[in-house]
Amino acid sequence: MANSQQNYFEMFGLEPNFSIDIPKLSAKLRTLLNSVHPDRFASSGAQQQMLSMQKTTHLNDAFAVLKNPVKRAQYLLHLKAGIDTAKDHTVNDPEFLMQQLELREELEDIVASSDISRLNQFADKISQLEESQEEQMAELFEKQPLNTDELEKAIYKLQFLHKTLSDIEQAEDKLLS
Amino acid sequence: MALLQIAEPGKSTDPHQHKLAAGIDLGTTNSLIATVRSGKAKTLPDLEGDHIMPSIVHYAKDGTVSVGKSAKLFVCSDALNTISSVKRLMGRGLKDVQKIKEFSANRLTASGTGMPAVETDCGIKNPVEVSSEILKALVKRAEESLEGELGGVVITVPAYFDEAQRQATKDAAQIAGVKVLRLISEPTAAALAYGLDTGSEGIHAIYDLGGGTFDISILRLEKGVFEVMSTGGDSALGGDDFDRAIAGYLVEQANIDKSDRNAYQMAMIKARDVKEALTDQDSVEINFKHWKGSMDRKLMESLIAPIVDKTLAACRRTLKDAGLKASEVQDIVMVGGSTRVPLVRHKVEDYFGKKPLTDIDPDKVVAIGAAIQADVLIGNKSDEDMLLLDVIPLSLGVETMGGLAEKIIPRNTPIPIARAQEFTTYKDGQTAMAIHVVQGERELVEDCRSLARFELRGIPPMVAGAARINVAYQVDADGLLKVTAEETITGVKSDITVKPSYGLNDEQITTMLQSSVNYAEEDMKARMLREQQVEARRVIEAVQAALAESGDKLLSKDERNAIEEALKKLAYLSENGDIEAIEEAIKAVDKTTEEFASRRMDASIAKALVGHEIDEI
Numbered sequence: 001m002a003n004s005q006q007n008y009f010e011m012f013g014l015e016p017n018f019s020i021d022i023p024k025l026s027a028k029l030r031t032l033l034n035s036v037h038p039d040r041f042a043s044s045g046a047q048q049q050m051l052s053m054q055k056t057t058h059l060n061d062a063f064a065v066l067k068n069p070v071k072r073a074q075y076l077l078h079l080k081a082g083i084d085t086a087k088d089h090t091v092n093d094p095e096f097l098m099q100q101l102e103l104r105e106e107l108e109d110i111v112a113s114s115d116i117s118r119l120n121q122f123a124d125k126i127s128q129l130e131e132s133q134e135e136q137m138a139e140l141f142e143k144q145p146l147n148t149d150e151l152e153k154a155i156y157k158l159q160f161l162h163k164t165l166s167d168i169e170q171a172e173d174k175l176l177s
Numbered sequence: 178m179a180l181l182q183i184a185e186p187g188k189s190t191d192p193h194q195h196k197l198a199a200g201i202d203l204g205t206t207n208s209l210i211a212t213v214r215s216g217k218a219k220t221l222p223d224l225e226g227d228h229i230m231p232s233i234v235h236y237a238k239d240g241t242v243s244v245g246k247s248a249k250l251f252v253c254s255d256a257l258n259t260i261s262s263v264k265r266l267m268g269r270g271l272k273d274v275q276k277i278k279e280f281s282a283n284r285l286t287a288s289g290t291g292m293p294a295v296e297t298d299c300g301i302k303n304p305v306e307v308s309s310e311i312l313k314a315l316v317k318r319a320e321e322s323l324e325g326e327l328g329g330v331v332i333t334v335p336a337y338f339d340e341a342q343r344q345a346t347k348d349a350a351q352i353a354g355v356k357v358l359r360l361i362s363e364p365t366a367a368a369l370a371y372g373l374d375t376g377s378e379g380i381h382a383i384y385d386l387g388g389g390t391f392d393i394s395i396l397r398l399e400k401g402v403f404e405v406m407s408t409g410g411d412s413a414l415g416g417d418d419f420d421r422a423i424a425g426y427l428v429e430q431a432n433i434d435k436s437d438r439n440a441y442q443m444a445m446i447k448a449r450d451v452k453e454a455l456t457d458q459d460s461v462e463i464n465f466k467h468w469k470g471s472m473d474r475k476l477m478e479s480l481i482a483p484i485v486d487k488t489l490a491a492c493r494r495t496l497k498d499a500g501l502k503a504s505e506v507q508d509i510v511m512v513g514g515s516t517r518v519p520l521v522r523h524k525v526e527d528y529f530g531k532k533p534l535t536d537i538d539p540d541k542v543v544a545i546g547a548a549i550q551a552d553v554l555i556g557n558k559s560d561e562d563m564l565l566l567d568v569i570p571l572s573l574g575v576e577t578m579g580g581l582a583e584k585i586i587p588r589n590t591p592i593p594i595a596r597a598q599e600f601t602t603y604k605d606g607q608t609a610m611a612i613h614v615v616q617g618e619r620e621l622v623e624d625c626r627s628l629a630r631f632e633l634r635g636i637p638p639m640v641a642g643a644a645r646i647n648v649a650y651q652v653d654a655d656g657l658l659k660v661t662a663e664e665t666i667t668g669v670k671s672d673i674t675v676k677p678s679y680g681l682n683d684e685q686i687t688t689m690l691q692s693s694v695n696y697a698e699e700d701m702k703a704r705m706l707r708e709q710q711v712e713a714r715r716v717i718e719a720v721q722a723a724l725a726e727s728g729d730k731l732l733s734k735d736e737r738n739a740i741e742e743a744l745k746k747l748a749y750l751s752e753n754g755d756i757e758a759i760e761e762a763i764k765a766v767d768k769t770t771e772e773f774a775s776r777r778m779d780a781s782i783a784k785a786l787v788g789h790e791i792d793e794i
Contacts, residue, residue, distance in 0.1 A: 011782075012786070013786045028786070030399070030400070030402045030404070030564070030566075031785050031786075031788070032782055032785050032786065033402075033564060033566065034402070034564050034785065035781040035782060035784070035785045036778055036781065036782060037564055037566070037654075038359075038593060038653070038654040039359065039553070039554055039564060039565060039654065040564075042329070042358045042359055042554035042555070042556075043196075043328070043329065043358065043554065043555050043556050043715075044719060045712075045715065045716050045719060045763075045767065046767070047767040047770070047771065047774055048719070048774055051774055051775060051778055052778065053593045053651075053653055053654065055778055055782070056593050056654075057593045057594055057595045057651070060590075060591045060592075060593065060594050061594070061595070063591075064590070169497075173494075173497070176493075
């Protein structure tokens with residue numbers, strides 16, 4: 001039965017895996033909200049309304065975590081190994097640090113040139129990197145026993161790519177306005 | 178168990194009877210009320226057949242309050258005591274509105290609410306009170322026309338309304354004595370009106386250009402679920418800006434001193450005529466003061482084009498938030514009188530690459546959508562019909578060191594939503610702490626809207642940094658914020674005093690309710706007792722229905738007995754008790770049924786999940 005002790009995956013009737021079908025997940029969210037949303041209790045008593053708001057809030061929270069790959073990975077690692085990676089911390093991986101520096105420089109360079117098509121190409125490149133990082137993440141989560149060091153590194157990398165993508169978006173906003 | 182049936186003569190206690198509900202478009206310039214009758218949503222006219230009610234309130238010296246058309250008569254003759262466009266004052270500060278031309282004839286003054294109030298010959302009126310008069314007039318119209326009391330209303334607000342503005346709107350309804358089922362955003366209401374008529378699934382953009390506000394919302398309709406994907410706009414941009422641009426041109430042509438208020442007022446009226454005339458005509462002759470000339474559509478369009486472009490920039494931002502391209506939008510719904518301007522239609526069509534929808538009267542479409550939603554919320558439709566999922570329009574944040582705003586809930590997060598934050602003390606023995614909540618996208622607190630200051634007291638004294646104060650922010654389905662705080666080590670709940678930056682506190686609302694001319698103290702008591710009795714009846718009916726449905730499955734014998742005992746007591750007191758006794762008995766029922774209600778909700782979630790999996794196969 002669904003209750004507040006359930007983890008986010010269980011709330012949606014899912015096994016705790018990194019791979020998730022997002023469109024299916026959001027369809028499921030809508031089905032669940034259909035039975036608990038405050039609109040279904042608009043003419044009910046205060047107690048029902050409070051309960052319905054709490055359940056809906058909980059579902060919205062769970063969905064926000066599951067649909068975001070970085071947050072999902074962090075949550076899953078916490079769930080499976082009790083490791084908290086939500087706080088910013090660096091990982092010792094010289095090769096990735098180098099790559100990181102290069103990507104940041106490339107972005108700065110593009111922003112300085114105000115070249116929107118180059119920016120879009122760069123965005124595609126980062127998206128591809130992100131995608132392969134996500135695939136790698138899914139594999140890592142399937143290994144038994146879990147290699148938590150590798151996972152922490154992978155989460156850190158994914159987080160960086162994610163952040164870079166949102167920086168690209170902001171840069172695009174600035175260029176277009 | 179035999180339960181007391183309370184029935185008034187001529188009134189059925191049948192829970193399946195059609196309940197009266199209405200949708201209210203509480204607009205800046207005009208307001209409307211609509212309801213669903215025989216399955217169709219329609220706006221309700223006054224006795225003379227007018228559907229639109231001007232959002233104008235007049236306060237006469239003798240205390241007479243008139244609203245709508247009759248108040249409009251005083252706009253020129255008694256401008257000082259006539260209040261138009263009060264929506265622009267809701268949840269705002271005196272500084273925000275001093276530049277607004279509509280209030281040039283009124284005496285604006287500071288009030289204890291943070292909001293600007295208007296000095297009239299029958300006292301100082303704050304915006305919430307003025308709005309409540311408009312709501313009362315609309316509700317009266319509906320109740321006379323429907324011959325019955327409204328069970329609840331849905332009131333629309335601009336999607337871009339911040340928390341303070343929404344709260345002020347809800348407070349106005351409370352003072353008017355109307356039960357608010359939900360506040361929904363105007364564009365969403367418009368989509369409901371179109372979506373149900375055409376049944377079209379997909380992505381909808383709602384372009385709402387009213388007199389004083391612009392909203393753009395991107396919605397997805399799928400299997401009866403309306404999901405707000407993103408929303409944006411400008412709460413100080415509208416058709417009035419068109420008038421201002423045209424008036425500016427007229428004043429310039431006629432060589433009139435810009436500080437001449439009267440002439441400017443005249444120019445604004447002229448400008449509106451010109452704008453309306455050029456909707457159908459290509460050119461119009463103008464006589465303004467000593468200046469004679471003409472304006473063609475092209476000239477007008479060059480004057481207003483920058484304003485229309487501003488709206489398109491907001492469209493672009495909002496689409497981006499939804500992760501969509503303009504070409505992915507299936508329908509564009511036009512709302513608001515200003516969308517009659519041909520240039521607006523053309524530019525919108527160019528931007529989205531398809532013709533916008535204009536079938537429903539843009540003045541009525543919002544009220545119609547609100548009525549449809551009210552009908553669902555009051556329970557006249559079965560559950561699976563439709564669901565509206567809304568988002569928070571502006572990011573919520575708190576002030577941190579150095580006057581920076583730290584975002585807690587980003588904009589376009591689906592509501593209801595909650596976020597928690599941990600604070601600690603920075604001095605030994607510190608027992609109090611202040612939190613400043615703001616709303617907006619900018620980095621500096623001074624560039625955001627100040628919502629409220631929360632003061633936490635009763636933190637157990639400890640050494641600096643030892644206390645862990647968990648502050649929880651809950652935004653409900655109306656977009657309204659509640660803050661709670663708890664010291665997590667000792668479990669001590671802190672007392673929170675809320676000081677809304679621009680709004681009424683609970684005490685002020687109670688005072689205003691009591692001083693409301695419509696309810697003398699005796700009436701007020703009788704009314705409260707009656708409301709309490711109705712509430713008791715509702716609780717009894719609801720719990721009984723729940724027991725019949727799943728009492729056997731979800732409750733032990735003892736649990737069930739306890740609930741039935743509490744119900745019996747409530748049924749007795751609702752007939753024989755006073756307000757407090759009934760209230761206590763309802764609370765007792767709530768407490769004994771808490772666990773049952775929670776189990777029921779969990780069961781329905783589990784059922785939905787199973788049903789969903791079956792659907793997938």
